[in-house]
Amino acid sequence: METLETLFRSFETGIRSAKALKPKQYLKSIGLEYSDLRIGFNSGQFHHRKTLESKEAFEMLGVITKSDAGVRDESFTAYTVFGRYGLIFPLLDSNSRIVNFFALRFDLDKKKQEYLNSEGIYPAYPHPLTKKLYLAPTVIDCASLMQSRVLDQREAVMALHDGELLEQHLEAIKSLNELEVIIIFKR
Known part of the structure; x- marks a missing residue:
């Protein structure tokens, strides 16, 4: 299959x-x-x-x-x-x-x-113990941030869907039990 x-x-x-x-x-x-x-x-x-x-x-x-x-x-x-x-x-x-x-x-x-569709998160759902979450407007912006290696332990990044916060993003954010701050990048 x-x-x-x-x-x-x-x-x-x-x-x-x-x-x-x-x-x-x-x-x-x-x-x-x-x-x-x-x-x-x-x-x-x-x-x-x-x-x-x-x-x-x-x-x-x-x-x-x-x-x-x-x-x-x-x-x-x-x-x-x-x-x-x-x-x-x-x-x-x-x-x-x-x-x-x-x-x-x-x-x-x-x-x-x-x-292809409107499902999923790039690069992945953040770890539940994430303290600082970055929201990047695009997949390319998110990949660039990951490539830069500036993320420390307990920091994560998610790409928005064409700059839009979808239900799966909200679901992921709600699952972060130790989240202290969200940083949103704008274009």
Whole structure:
């Protein structure tokens, strides 16, 4: 069965590929290192050479949708792929399972950021003993703060969903028994 977990592992392999030069260059340009953070690369080909059952599972996950684009062989089905040729960041639920992806499509005329759905938190739900919580407006801002290594023990960071505080963020905050301060970054 195809899951977001197994798919993300393939994206992590993709970013490590020798062919993934542009994604690595882009990450370097924004000061992020894929070996320090959970970042993957979606070349848009993960569904190629897969069984019909796998493709149906990917459709159920929402990572591919049937397209009416032309194909050279009528026996093939064209698909639109979520986050094609983009950097992929996993969002987790309270049980640390991947339930969503954030994609940064950096190689377009105008960069495009998109979420697969509205579930989960990046990078994860904070530890219950967190004393200081930072709320970053975007996944990229959150990853930058984590990459900087300025967080001390009992400090955590969460990315808002396109700058929006969602129900899962409130749930996470309410679960922090020793929380003393919340610091909100604005853009």
